[in-house]
Amino acid sequence: MSSATTGALLEVEDLRVTFGQKGKRQFTAVDGVSFTVNPGETVGLVGESGCGKSVTSLAIMRLLPNRGNTVTGSVRFAGQDLFSLSDGEMRDRRGRDLAMIFQDPLSSLNPVVPLGTQVTEVLQRHKGMKRGPAKTRATELLDKVGIPDPTRRLSEYPHQLSGGMRQRALIAMALACEPRLLIADEPTTALDVTIQAQILALLRELVVDSGTALIMITHDLGVVAGLCDEVNVLYGGRIVERAQRHDLFKVPRHPYTGGLLASIPRLDDPRGRRLSPVPGSVADNIPWDSACAFAPRCSSAIDTCRTVTPDLVADDAVPDARLLRCHNPLPVDGSQAPTAPADPTTTTEAS
Amino acid sequence: MATDTTFGQRKKDRIDSLAEAGTLSKDEGVSLLQSAWRRLRRDPVFLIGLTIVSVFVLVAIIAPFVAPFDPTKAVPELRSQISPATPIPPAQEGHLLGGDNAGRDLFSRLLVGSRQTLIVGVLATLGGLAGGMLLGTLAGGIGGWMDSAVMRVVDVMLSIPSLLMAFSIAAMFARPSQWTVILAIAIIQVPIFARLLRGSMLSQRHSDHVLAARALGVKPAAIVFRHMLPNSLGPVIVQGTLVLAVAIIDAAALSFLGLGNPDDSVPEWGQMLGAAQRFFNTFPHIAVYPAICIIVVALGFTLMGESLREALDPKSRR
Amino acid sequence: MLKFIVRRLLQAVLAMFMMSLLLFAWLRSLPGGPVSALLGERGTPESAAALREQLGLNDSIFVQYWRFLTRAVQGDFGISNGVFRGQPAMEVFLQRFPATIELSIIAIAIALVLAIPLGYLAARRRGGIFDTGSVIFSLVGVAVPVFFLAYVLKYIFAVRWGLLPPSGRSGVGINATHITNFYILDGIMTREWDAVWDALKHLILPALALSSIPFAIIFRITRASVIEVMDEDYVRTARAKGLTSSTIRGRHIMRNALIPVVTIIGLQIGALLAGAVLTEKVFAFPGIGDALAQGFTLRDYPILQVVIMMAALIYIIVNLLVDIAYAIIDPRVRTR
């Protein structure tokens, strides 16, 4: 599935989001991100906290706050540039063509409005349904996402539901108008593992059944491994590596990807393996404009890394269609990440 | 009252702190106060308040040295102008605003009045703070039955509208004076401070860092005074700035009702306003000046306090 | 819910009991006391002693308190011996209470009608000139002493322009029938429209003066809570659902933002009662605040007792109602 497919449902092109008002230091949270999503495809955006995942998704939905940020680039949905739409037109699309699920299921539901209303309002808004039919449809939806006794739940309030059910309700709302694209921003972070598994299973089933395109945002590589077709690894607002999931996990090429994989203890690891953390933290980043932002934390950084900004280019060293932003990628053969050097950083961050 | 319905809050907090752990690094790390200050520096509301309050405090400090006349004594030339028909000497050369009904220079009184007003405000607030801290610390620090007992009392105090209570307290004293005013206003602030402090103490009580201190084997008293109290004072201090404004206005109200300090030689705005009501119809200026002073100062403290409160409120820190 | 109400009512009873005790002890520790209040300047040591005996003031304080308590639970708070000499304090209270209620309701209504839309707009334009301006304006309202504002209003509207009556509750010559002592209500019931208009005219100025503080507070709360709610995840969800802005505003923002406003209204009732003392005094408005102010100067203990106790009771009850309203608005509380 090449990212250059013209029939792509969503094409994000050089998306750039800059925060900061006059006087304040400007901060580019998303720095030229491009990717595409095809119908029925699941694309993952992974990266550690603060790397710009949520901002990307909000920018696509045009849900960023009105003030205090600048968004450039283009987002084309089914061939139409979303940024050129009027507010009203965009409102018509949201919920109908593009839908979104957020990470905290409780705070994302209005606590004082019955669940039923929250589901039916989308139907009434976009499908022009009357209350009666909307209600029937809502019942079906809840049933579909696996909420038992849906009629009763319709008149209940969010707090009366368990965490898993709330997340399901959110999904039901997002699916109400059968959107063509669903963005899930860390939909399971707030949930327990067993419930997370239920939700992921549900999402997986949805994509398979209805051919909805899904953008899965998470910092959990495990979630991505089980769900996504294509994975984008973000670092400091830029995509540093993109590959099909099997390829990525088998041969991580970017040192950051490798570092992430190496620092996660795995259930199937042999015990006693020492974890190899990516040293330092996001705070050690240097700006992308004249260097690789990851260089200060990178164990295989070379001088070029600190002086030349790497580009996201096709990686010829591997047979798969992979994009990589690195001057000194990890070797293809040694599938393990190199062990971290004793003190790779020049900052006070000790390790 | 309603309970805080923070279902899943724990998880949310965990995530928040995760985000915070990532964003707050050593060079960017700023304390709550610092970040509040950063926001406040740009807040026009706060700046206006700060300016007013600074000017007021400054005036209170230097007033006795710059006042053209002794505000406690009648100026003979003004006094001689007093008659039943003109009890208030009008503005004239040398007396910018004229005199009051005892022949004292009004401008000097206004200037020096700032000092007493500040004293009433500050002492009443400190008194309320002290009482509130005592009760709040007892309730929040010791907890258990002490908490219930103290809180029941506080609830009853709270269920009486505050100004009514101030009237009652002020009326209790045979001899009203500046101190009864201060005391009355201080007492009505006690339950507010107590509740506030107890609330934040309780949340401290269950906080991890107090638990950590306990786990470390720190002595209970030290936990209360070194860990719980200092960390609970934030909202109390903010409330303090607001109470200062309220205290000044309440003092004026008590004077207005005749429960203020009857000895008016040392000027105080509220008291001046209260005393001026007899002349309001014919000589409104002697009421208007102190009233405007009170309004401006109370506004200063209120603006400052409110913006401080907002800046410190983690909910609005986005 | 029922349990909750019962619990709160019992708590109220407890609070009232404690208050009555405090109040009783309090008043009895005041200089003066009922004898000097009754005899005033005419008292002599002998006549005072005789009166003391006659009124049972020589009994122990516990006996007196018990007597007070047993009467009070039957709604008998004694006979006024100052302002409304000879009249049962409770009767005075009941006669005057409607006036205060009417005043408070109008004041709160003014505050709400102005503050909520203004608060919403300020929140929407947060940081702008409109916002800063209205924040400062609202705080000026807090900083102006009520009684001073009252004077100024009266001076402008009544004395200078003669638009509205300067004080009192009704004009002389309006021959209104009083059924409930809520003049507006009475006027509507009897269709005496001139009486309604007259009552309204008398209410405008005091209500305006009284509303300054609740207005400021409700404005601030609305503003703060709208700001908070606007940032809530569920509002983002609502936007992500592509709802119209009116649905988002009404169903998702305001419905949540008004919850703290409801609570604050309850708390404001206390402030209103206290403010009423000053406002009613200045406007010679015959409500309980006015009675209280007069009671203080004349040391009219039965009046003070009934007004303070009733004020506290009303405060408690209103807050109970607010909590119930709260539970109705906020389902999270309801199921507790």
Added chain:
Amino acid sequence: QSQRDDDTGGDGGGDAGSETDGGSGEAPEPTDGTFVFGAAGAPTTFDPFYASDGETFRVSRQIFQNLVGIEAGGTEGVPELATDWEGSEDGLTWTFNLQEGVTFHDGTDFNAEAVCANFERWADQNEVGQNPAVAYYYGNDFGFGDDSLYGGCEATEELTAEITITRPTGKFPMVLSQSAYAIQSPTAMEEYNANDVKAEGEAFVYPEYAEEHPTGTGPFKFESYDNAGATVTLVRNDDYWGDAAGVANLVFKIIPDENARRQELEAGTINGYDLPNPVDWASLEEGGNQVMIRDPFNILYLALNSVADPQLEDPLIRQALYHAIDRETLVQNQLPEGAEVATQFIPNTVSGYNSSIEPYAYDPDLAKDLLAEAGASDLTIDLWYPTEVTRPYLPDPQRIYDAVKADWEAVGVTVNPVSKPWSGGYIDGTQQSQAPAFFLGWTGDLNSADNFLCAFFCGDDNQFGTEPLPFHQELQDALRAADGEPDEETRTAMYEELNANIMSEDWLPGLPISHSPPAIVVGPNVEGLIASPLTAEDFSTVTVTE
């Protein structure tokens, strides 16, 4: 032994509506207008017998009349319900001839029997009614029980009543001009249990009569008292025996706040109010209102109580303190226009006033010398003044206090201020001889020196604490003798002497300061109001033009 006053001033008997006066041609044409008067407080009851405060009497005077009235604008007694009266030689039996054709508001006739019924009713009070807090005036003037002044009343003819008293007194019959002795309808009183006053809780409960059915003979009838709206409404008595009232309705609107009263007058929503703030007089007049300044009928004094502070037993100290006070300036600066420096404890309109008494000179040097002589150059004294109150004679206690304090300090006296709320300890303290020096005053009820002097000095526990002083007994005897003297001229002479004695260097139990004129103000469109020094205005002569 006791004194009374209140912020609306004193009061006296009923109004001058007698045959001679009532028809003297001043009577206005009755109109159907309404006169709205701003009252400072609510009347405590509508039965004046149980009242002692000005707000009550102001209302009751319009409803009721007395046997003896007061001349309009003066203090002399004039015929009212009695056309004339005569006392026996020994001054114990008094015969009153009554006005003919008078009916009470309930339609019953006024006659000698009704008069006697009133006298009997007064004497026949239950235990509660006898309490000084209830029937103050009667208890004070007549007294209950065996040693009562009242002997009996007999209706010798339809319109002739004969009243006996048990001992001669200079007050009689003038005492009957006070509002408390209004003649009320016996029928109505019986019907509504007028005497049924009870003590309940910590206060008194008045009977239905006093609350709702006051029935007199005056030009106005009681209509309603609206506590919720704080108004008392009276209507014209169309069957009035004299000249009908000028307005159809008389409304008392209760406005406790002084500023509010003024604003109401300015806004035209009331037609007048009593005791305008002297500060406002000029501007009120500018606004077209009529400020009527009454003759002063009050006294402000500074009592020096030797019981509270034995130093004051030394007459030198008392003299010194007096000489130290600059009363001229005080009166000029602090008291309203028309106020006078007092030379003695009664105003000059009261018979018994001794015009030969010279005022104590303001002489600080002399004061210093006297203090030195008394060995009290470093005298320290507590000076009390009241708060939460203004009185007609004491418009601004604080300022008066300031002035005296400054004067005293100028002669080396250390002054400790003590201020207490009027009814929150001030009255108590001054009456219980706790205050060494304090300000107080009195507004007369009637033209009687006894009404003033006895209020100040009668009894062993009087507020001047004269008991330890050498002249105490002499003073008591003189007071009693003068009051008991039936012959008016002798009595007057006796009072003149007594006044001189009181002000003599050796006695000087206190320091009279001033008499100040209280004012009453009415709007520009009010006519016919005659101000009364006793503040006993009769509103039946008033008309309001549109």
Added chain:
Amino acid sequence: MSEQTPDPATEPDGGATTATAERDVLVDVRGVKVHFPIKRGIIFDRTVGHVYAVDGMDLQILRGETYGLVGESGCGKSTFGRALLQLEELTEGEVVFDGTDLASLKGEALRRRRHDMQMVFQDPLGSLDPRQTVEQLLLEGMKAHGLVKGQDAHERLVGLLQAVGLPKTALQKYPHEFSGGQRQRVGIARALSVDPKLIVADEPVSALDVSVQAQVVNLLEDLQEEFGLTYLVIAHDLAVVRHISDRVGVMYLGSLVEEADADDLYALPLHPYTRALMSAVPVPDPVVEDSREQILLAGDLPSPANPPSGCRFHTRCPWRQETRCDTERPELRTLQVEGATQSHRVACHWAEQIASGELQPHAVEIQVTDPTEGASDTGEEFFGPASVSEVG
């Protein structure tokens, strides 16, 4: 079959075949229960129920080992950790620490004893007093236990910082001036400051980013080696727990359902819940993910205020049987199953049958109960069992 099982509380060494034949037990937890009363009342609060946060825990922690405790959110892990350190009052049971019954210690004696046992918290920022410098934070404990006198304080502090890998300059800084990982290091240093024997680490890494998490995990391991510490590590991430623990206990709704050496547990999970939990943990390897057999559980953790009768897990258990499960509470016992060691204990009536494949999982009936009933005051009251399960 609990009757066959020796009671671990009375016979702690019963049938020990593990490497530690001479079991050197540092902490012996016997039948610990922590119930939080739910208070409601008209005037005076009355206890109307209990949150059964910890409901019968039995375990031993050996000197020098790392004991890992896993379980779903709200199952009582933290409460147990606190109870172990006597920071929570025990409703029942006892904790014998190094030979002393901690419950017998009160007030000052307990406070003195605290220097043997310390805690590291989940939230690195929240557990550090924001108004104290690192130096104050670290000194406080030492002073409380009289461990330092004047001069050596500084040395000790520097030593501590070195041990946790912080620069000396950190001493004068406030907690907010550190990054998340560094803060957690401060927290660990504080725990170490009093020379404890036992450290209870309550989710020490779950607030941290994956890479930082690895740093801290490594640090904990290093310190254990250096100071000979004993750890009780509480976490909800099975992978982390398995990584650092010698033995692992799986908790469900207030009590252990399974306990085994780390490798044994992963090799052969015997309890249905453990199986489900393990199958739910996502593995960052698509190959594993694709081939994994997931056991999806129905619904959420029931409310600890209203725990199910019998086996606590029966409401969600795909292997639930008609008999026993909902009436009889299973006890921890060792199994006679091939591959299972003697130290492998499990609380399930049907563990043998499940292990042998005799019993097959089935769909779980949805039990719709009122989610608000038996609500606790803690805010977690609205969990109710709910969803359909698919057994994959």
